[in-house]
Amino acid sequence: MDISFLNVDGITIPEPPPYKIKTVEFTRIPTKDERTKILREARYNLFNVPSEAIYLDLLTDSGTAAMSxxxxxxxxxxxxxxxxxxxxxxxxxxxxxxxxxxxxxxxxxxxxxxxxxxxxxxxxxxxxxxxxxxxxxxxxxxxxxxxxxxxxxxxxxxxxxxxxxxxxxxxxxxxxxxxxxxxxxxxxxxxxxxxxxxxxxxxxxxxxxxxxxxxxxxxxxxxxxxxxxxxxxxxxxxxxxxxxxxxxxxxxxxxxxxxxxxxxxxxxxxxxxxxxxxxxxxxxxxxxxxxxxxxxxxxxxxxxxxxxxxxxxxxxxxxVLNEEYLRYRVEQVTLLGQLLDKNGVPVLKPFGGHGIYLDGLAFAPHIPREQWPSQAVTCAIYEQGAIRATEIGSLVFAEKDENGNWIWPKLDFIRLAIPRRVYLLDHIFYIAKNIVELKDNADQIKGLNMTYAPPILKHFNAEFELVE
Ligand SMILES: Cc1ncc(COP(=O)(O)O)c(C=O)c1O
Incomplete structure (x- = not known):
């Protein structure tokens, strides 16, 4: 993996974790053409993307831990x-x-x-x-x-x-x-x-x-x-x-x-x-x-x-009370945050415990709120590197007023949740590389039109099409 373009000055590489790996689960990276097609078929909702078509799944840290x-x-x-x-x-x-x-x-x-x-x-x-x-x-x-x-x-x-x-x-x-x-x-x-x-x-x-x-x-x-x-x-x-x-x-x-x-x-x-x-x-x-x-x-x-x-x-x-485990977990998340931050990706600070949150409005400022910028970036992250993140912003929190107009929340995030004990430091570098490359070409990311949304918990079932 060529990461020579990444600024790695001043980042902290974690000391090793207090465990080793006994079982592995194979993953594969679908081709770019496959990813584009899969996204379209999923109606630009990452919940609809089959997990077999995902290389790194950062949708959630919930229920995704590797057991000992x-x-x-x-x-x-x-x-x-x-x-x-x-x-x-x-x-x-x-x-x-x-x-x-x-x-x-x-x-x-x-x-x-x-x-x-x-x-x-x-x-x-x-x-x-x-x-x-x-x-x-x-x-x-x-x-x-x-x-x-x-x-x-x-x-x-x-x-x-x-x-x-x-x-x-x-x-x-x-x-x-x-x-x-x-x-x-x-x-x-x-x-x-x-x-x-x-x-x-x-x-x-x-x-x-x-x-x-x-x-x-x-x-x-x-x-x-x-x-x-x-x-x-x-x-x-x-x-x-x-x-x-x-x-x-x-x-x-x-x-x-x-x-x-x-x-x-x-x-x-x-x-x-x-x-x-x-x-x-x-x-x-x-x-x-x-x-x-x-x-x-x-x-x-x-x-x-x-x-x-x-x-x-x-x-x-x-x-989970093992301090060395917790140290490694937090340092792994911090490493991702530092790599993104030092390379111009807008991130929430300080870095949290279970993932890194990207500021969707700053990532794609050319996309108006009505075209769901954070969801558009989430889709672009998948298309870029077969990485599944999740929108935690307008799609989750926006509500309609009595006239049917959207009331937008103050913050619009894309969450990269890190599952516990699942990914290696190489994976963290892969995520950073792909998101930094995407950010460098962020003006190419297209907005989305919402074609369907249920009234409650709309993010799970919403559907979109690309704004061409
Ligand atoms: C802070 C917090 N509370 C409650 C829940 C709900 O838990 P569950 O998904 O197990 O129903 C979650 C799940 O992500 C959570 O993060």
């Missing part, structure tokens, strides 16, 4: 009894030891945990839920119950270039104001760690603890959306000198101690391909969720999962 040999062997220990299986007790023990909560409820993935939680809280019209920034499924689960989801992340989070260590922090003043303006109406506060919608930015331990105190004062249940809790803990260790000597489990425990519980998509930091859970201390709420979940998720000791899935999660949640 210990996790694969844990699968064989799965106890598939319908109720009170041994695997459930192993799983619960791991979570109790790491997080310190008494009650643990498995669910088939994160959004199922959200659904059950909001139902048990009886969230309804006139109610509010507050967050630094809700992830789209959490937002959808709140709105689906007729309640309102309010994002109160610090204002600096919207400044793409501002380098702050904890850009995922919630604005505590705004939270306090909201709580006193709407007494009894805020049914829960959920802090997303790290903040996925805002670029994988971490939340400081101070912010978590102060929010915990505030929530207690107002008697509002305070939960962490802890899908990426270990990456958040690593950032606390490396960005806040007061915790430099603390172990990752100790920092993680301090985060959990400040909250009443967690909603978790295990498909991220539990290093598994499916799964989720709720963990909490409130017995009454726990019993209510147990009653509700039998209708949709199954008996409370398996929650829509097989016993072997519970074993894989129990092992994964222990493995």
């Amino acid at each position: 040999d210990l996790q694969w062997s844990a699968l064989m220990r799965g106890d598939e009894a319908y109720a009170s299986a041994r695997s459930f007790f192993n799983f619960r023990k791991a979570i109790q030891e790491i997080m310190g909560y008494n009650y643990v409820i498995p669910t088939h993935q994160g959004r199922a945990a959200e659904f059950l939680f909001f139902k048990a809280l009886e969230l309804g019209p006139g109610d509010y839920a507050l967050s630094n920034q809700f992830f789209d499924t959490t937002h959808a689960n709140i709105v689906n119950r007729g309640a309102k989801a309010i994002d109160l992340v610090i204002e600096d989070a919207y400044d793409v270039q501002k380098e702050l260590p904890f850009k995922g922090d919630i604005d505590l003043k705004k939270v306090e104001q909201f709580l006193s303006d709407y007494p009894g109406k805020v049914k829960t506060i959920i802090l997303t760690i790290t903040n996925n919608s805002g670029g994988g930015q971490p939340v400081s331990l101070d912010n978590i603890q102060k929010l915990g105190t505030l929530a207690k004062e107002y008697n509002v249940p305070f939960f962490l959306d802890a899908a990426r809790f270990a990456e958040n803990a690593y950032f606390i260790k490396t960005r806040d000198p007061r915790y430099a000597d603390w172990s990752i489990p100790k920092i993680a425990r301090a985060m959990f101690d400040a909250a009443d519980g967690v909603l978790v998509s295990a498909k991220k930091d539990c290093l598994v391909n499916i799964g989720g859970f709720i963990a909490l201390n409130d017995k009454e709420l726990y019993q209510k969720i147990r009653r509700i979940m039998v209708i949709t998720e199954g008996f409370p000791t398996y929650g829509g999962l097989a016993g072997r899935d519970l074993e894989a999660m129990a092992q994964g949640i222990r493995e």
Whole structure:
């Protein structure tokens, strides 16, 4: 691979990871002609591109991790009894030891945990839920119950270039104001760690603890959306000198101690391909969720999962606390960010934990908002190098006003999510090379006309054609 044109001055090549590879999965790069045809057939929606036609899949870091040999062997220990299986007790023990909560409820993935939680809280019209920034499924689960989801992340989070260590922090003043303006109406506060919608930015331990105190004062249940809790803990260790000597489990425990519980998509930091859970201390709420979940998720000791899935999660949640693993993961993402940044690609800073976010409006300034610039760049990235990224901008967040005109969100990103333990440094250089080459010819990227979009979660099913 010729990368001599890349400026590599001042980049940091990660020290090696604490693992080696035992199994490989073959991939192939389709030809340029094939890629052009596939994109057209997919109606310029990357969700429709068959994964076999993708060389590097950066669509998501969710459910895409490579499991370890210990996790694969844990699968064989799965106890598939319908109720009170041994695997459930192993799983619960791991979570109790790491997080310190008494009650643990498995669910088939994160959004199922959200659904059950909001139902048990009886969230309804006139109610509010507050967050630094809700992830789209959490937002959808709140709105689906007729309640309102309010994002109160610090204002600096919207400044793409501002380098702050904890850009995922919630604005505590705004939270306090909201709580006193709407007494009894805020049914829960959920802090997303790290903040996925805002670029994988971490939340400081101070912010978590102060929010915990505030929530207690107002008697509002305070939960962490802890899908990426270990990456958040690593950032606390490396960005806040007061915790430099603390172990990752100790920092993680301090985060959990400040909250009443967690909603978790295990498909991220539990290093598994499916799964989720709720963990909490409130017995009454726990019993209510147990009653509700039998209708949709199954008996409370398996929650829509097989016993072997519970074993894989129990092992994964222990493995993710390995500091050397976390160091390599964050450094790999940082390397990609540095390579792109130093070569003139507009990127969100500081670099997040699970991926790099490109500023779509700056990447293709010649494409008007009505022609979906970030989606156009996402398609061009695929055509360039068979790399699948995802749009996290207008396509996800734009809504229509009462006159049918689009209201565009402030930020328009293309996310390059890095799956855990899957790709090598060579792959990172391949991604950087292709995106830098594309950026150098960005004025050739064509806009898109939307030909179809469903009213909810339109990005999954939207269809486009090229503006010729
Ligand atoms: C922060 C966050 N919360 C919740 C979810 C939903 O989890 P799942 O995809 O397992 O339903 C995700 C998924 O990407 C997420 O990133």
